[in-house]
Amino acid sequence: MSIEAFSAEYILAAADELNGRPRKKLGYRTPEELFDEFLDSVYAAEGCGSIAQDGSQRLPS
Known part of the structure; x- marks a missing residue:
């Protein structure tokens, strides 16, 4: 079968x-996925303080 028989959408989806x-x-992650995971770990970390309603961050005492 010739490649011309396939639509561009089909070829892009297959690629x-x-x-x-x-x-x-292999568990590779894109830079965006790595950054999202980093942010998740930062926000999930205990003792990071909390975000005030005005958007400022309060540090733990």
Whole structure:
């Protein structure tokens, strides 16, 4: 079967699927995913203080 038989959308979807397999299997994360995980750990850390209603952060005493 010729590649011309496939739509551009199909080819892009197949490329995304194939390019994502090693990342999923090996646990690679994108920079955005790493940053989100970092922020989650910062906000989940105990003793970080709390965010006031005006957006300022109160540090623990």
